[in-house]
Amino acid sequence: MEAHAGHRSASTGHSTSVDDHEPSGSFATYTVGLAFALLLTAASFIVSQTNLLWEPGVPAGLAVLAIAQMGVHLVFFLHIGTGPDNTNNVIALAFGVLVVTLIVSGSLWIMANLNTNMLPASAIMEMQR
């Protein structure tokens, strides 16, 4: 492992000891990430508790803030970035996002359809009589 790390840093032209630790970020990235996360969390609470946003737009606003905060966590805490070491991580993330979207939106879509197309319970009782 040591040999690989040394070889890699030589080929990319960085100094060895720093490059070895680079993927875990730095004090600055974690602090900036924390500041962004606190800001977005505070914004979420404000949006949900006040009339700052147009009433029907509140869920959409909260969703946007949450997605932004997840992005902040991914970049500043999990270090999913654009570096060459990260290509596979990003592709896997894209696939994960696809599956999560399919599961959540598909479930909501199917269940909403079932809900609107199903007879009320009282009507079913009526038919069974």
Next chain:
Amino acid sequence: MSAQIGTADLPGHGTTATSSGGPAPVRITVAYGFWIFLLSDIIMFSALFAAYAVLSGQTAGGPSGRELFELRHVGIETLCLLFSSYTCGLGLLAVERRHLRGFYVAFALTFVLGATFLGLELSEFAGMVAQGAGPSRSAFLSAFFSLVGLHGAHVTVGLIWLGFMVAQTAVRGPRDFVLRRLLCFSLFWHALDIIWVALLTLVYLMGAH
């Protein structure tokens, strides 16, 4: 056949570190494998999120989220988790630079903040069960307890793992394999924070709105 041509002929492919430097370092492949696990864990959560989203209105005459959730409580939980993520990251930085004292302080803080989160969540659950809003009251509450409870179970596992990793670092020292495990732990802990963001928004903020 197309794959063979594709990898060799892609312009700029030879400049990436992985192809010119031989196989990727173990640190990269371990983190990649663990990242795949985390994504599958998130997919499992997504199924429960979908169930909650479908069932959140089915209160069966019982209490709704608006009556049950205390946002002040939830805000403190969020801060605990956020700062524990931060201290976990700082602890990882410290141990990678062989600053063991800083590592122990940061991970002790992480543990305390995580345990505080768990304690607050359990007291919230106990309060809800005490006022007759347990998981068997309605479909909404079943979905709520399984979704939030699964996240709490993950935090519990994380705290146990944290304890083991601190002990292992103390016994074996900050060697490469210990550092890789600490990296995986920090990824796990940060991923829990991402799931909490989704939980906070969908369950608590939208539910109390």
